[in-house]
Amino acid sequence: MTRYAVTGHMDLTDDSVALVREALREVFAAHTEGELVGVSCIAAGADSIFAEELLAAGGRLVVVLPSQDYRQAKVKPQHAAVFDHLVESAVEVVVMPHENANRQAYEAANGELLRRGDRLVAVWDGTPPSGKGGGTADTVEQARAEGLAVDVVWPKGAARRS
Template sequence: MIAIAVTGHLDLTEASVPLVRDALREVLRPFAGDEGGLTGVSCIAQGADSLFAEVVLELGGRLVVVVPARDYRQEQVEPEHAVVFDRLAEAADEVLVLDHPSANRAAYEDANRVLLGRAERLVAVWNGEPPSGKGGGTADAVSEARAAGLPVDVVWPTGAARRG
């Protein structure tokens, strides 16, 4: 069995979604046949995190969800993502809700630490841009994973883009 965590951009363009989904499938498929199977570890945020979780489940893997704060579902999940978030949380084998009262920089940084602590590998849906300085973002998680010696698979297929 192998546990793989995800980090990635929330703001993928609509046209990027199928490209990223296909790329995630290609990266994860070889691990789905591992002894004991694949465990995906995700915060199931909109964008990359949820696409990863969906592919893990599609490949027959188990899902571990890390929720950064107690108010995360109510305060941070956009209405258009709520159905997907709830469906993935329900499908998860385990849901860890971190003991932060609200989703803030410390909560996201802790969520990254928990994700990386539960994983043997990281998949990063990442365009390669440096950290924003806000903390707890995709580039920060990649840096932490590399510093910890975790293998990192960067997924950014040709044609992928962020909104805005």
């Protein structure tokens, strides 16, 4: 069994979504060793796309929520139905012990993702860390520092909204 954790950009362009979906399908199709398990915070963008494609590939989803108020405080109305479906589809939902969604809660959730994963799938354009902490580049750096294998997924033509 390989447990794939995910980190990635929330601000993918509409055209990039299909490219990222196809690239993630290829990652999951290459998985041949036992059960397929994915760990995601299911934020809008890469996290949820990863979770949807994992489930479509027959994988089991573990959801890590950064805080007790995450659904109410951070999930936008246009993402709510997908978010709720993914929570309902998960075999396990872990809620970090933070009352409020903030940078500290996101960093803790990212640490939990890495703790539960054997590999990190990073839907990442290679942009360095912003210095705020808790972002995609920060999670990639942390995974590499901990010796976790990182698979960067950034298909040709993918872009972020400006």
